[in-house]
Amino acid sequence: MKRIYFDHSATTPVHPEVAAVLVNYMTDLFGNPSSVHSFGREARKAMDQARRQVAALIGAESEEIFFTSGGTEADNLAIKGVALANKKKGNHIITTLIEHHAILHTCEYLEKNGFQVTYLPVDEYGMISLEALERSITDQTILISIMYANNEVGTVQPIAEIGRLARQRNIYFHTDAVQAASNLPIDVKKDGIDLLTLSGHKFNAPKGIGALYVRRGVRIEAVQHGGGHERNLRAGTENVPAIVGLGKAAEIAAQNLTDKIVTLTTLRNTLIEGVMAEIPHVKLNGHPTQRIPGNANFSFLSLEGESLLLNLDLKGIAASSGSACSAGSLDPSHVLLAMGLSHEAAHGSLRISLGWGNTMEDVQYFLNVIPEIVERLRAISPLHAERIELSAQSPCQECQLH
Structure with a gap:
């Protein structure tokens, strides 16, 4: 059976060139970068190069x-x-209602310890209002x-507009760029970003490694204490193999960024157009144009996302229904919900x-199998039967269900 991986926002495969340097620094060049002997100096040199690549x-x-164990730690540290x-x-x-839980739960913790947090709403496309931010x-x-x-x-x-506003008001600006790094061109200086989070396993590096960019001059304290690693900001012996792997992945991402954007945008647009043309009662979630190249999120009305995932998996397609970090939740x-979708529409979401490694052949295979899956699941869905009955009684009631 054909196997297709359409869940790169959850995690990505390790690039072969990244895997090669990982093995090298786990077996032959295994020194502790804090050691002064040649083994340690080799590790330190490799880590410095990775820092430049990131x-x-x-x-x-x-x-x-500053290297961390991943995006969650970097968000917490920031x-x-x-x-x-x-x-x-x-x-x-100030943050938003649609942040990753690494941000939301950290802000909730700070609220319990004397800080005040404003959670900005978003519009139907998931976009904030700059006016609301300024207010x-x-x-x-x-x-x-x-x-x-x-x-x-x-x-x-x-x-860039957020960064400009923050700079004008002398406020630090942090952005969680875990999904953006390697998918969009990023320039922290040009965009006025003071702190930025990225995570290796989102762009073909191993899990368990990430980084926090901290602009020179930003006032920040360590939240993990021990030795003087990472210039006293993040204690703990550095994970040299993963750090070197992260550096290599960043180098590869930078070299291939333009081609990747063009390729993934073409595949994504073909997939979106195919789904919207072939399947009724489907909503595209997110901004129609201001979105990362490889993302397509749909709500299939009258269906449960979990049922779609299981049936796609039986066809060899791996996808997601919401974020991976909350995959065990029934909520x-x-x-x-923050974008204004009903509970029914939110439960019927599918993220591709x-x-x-993905190809147009993969997209066409998905477009060939998804209509039949949706039709079969809707045939046994009590929600869909109710929708059809209401539609027959009153088109206006049907509109309200959308």
């Missing part, structure tokens, strides 16, 4: 890159670290944290996320 991907300086270091200046943080700023605001691109619906926020997506 910095080049986002337009930063190498000394502004928000808690800035909050603790600047609490004498103010106690107000939310107070003389106590010390940090704005708004994700670059949403992990579920792919909507890309107006990052509808907080992102889709394309990436390295």
Whole structure:
């Protein structure tokens, strides 16, 4: 049976060139970078190179890159670290309702410890209002944290405009760019970004490695204590193989970014157009144009996303219904609810996320199998039967269900 991986927003396969350097630094070049002997110096040199490679991907300086265990730790370090270091200046943080839980739960923790948080709403496309953001700023605001691109619906926020506003008001701006890094061109200097989170396993590096960009001069405190690693900001012996792998993946991503954007945008648009043309009662979630290249998120009305996933898996297709980090939850997506979708539409969501290795043949195979799956599931769905009955009675009632 043909097997197709359409879940790159959840995680990605490790690139063969990345895997090769991983093995090399786990077996032959295994030194501790804090050691002064030749083994340690080799590891330190490799880590410094990785820092330069990651910095080049986002337009930063190498000394502004701090390695972490992944996106969640980097988000925690950014928000808690800035909050603790600047609490004498103010106690107000601004974020959005559609952030990753690494942001939302960290902000909830800070609320329990004397900080105030404003959660900005979004429109039907998952986009914030710059006017609402500006109105939310107070003389106590010390940090704005708004994700670059949403992990579920792919909507890309107006990052440069947010950065400009934050800079004008002398407020730090952090963005979770876990989904954007390697999918969009990023320039932290040009866009006024003070802190940026990225995670290796989202762009063909291993799991368990990420990085936080911290602009030189930003006031931030460590939240994990121990030795003086990562220039006293993140204690713990560095994971050299994963760091070197992250650097290699960043180098490959930078080299192939333009081609990747063109290829994935073409595949995504073909997939979206095919689904919308062939299947009735489907809604495309997220912004129609301002979205990351490989993301397509649909709501199939009258269906459960989990049923779609299971049936697609039987056809060899791996996809997602919402974010991977909450896959065990029966609650509808907080992102889709914040965008105004009903519980029914949110429960019927399907996320297709394309990436390295996907082809037009994969897309065509998906478009060949999805109509039959949807038709068969709707035939046994009590929700769909109710929809048809209401539609026959009154077209207006049918419209209300959309």
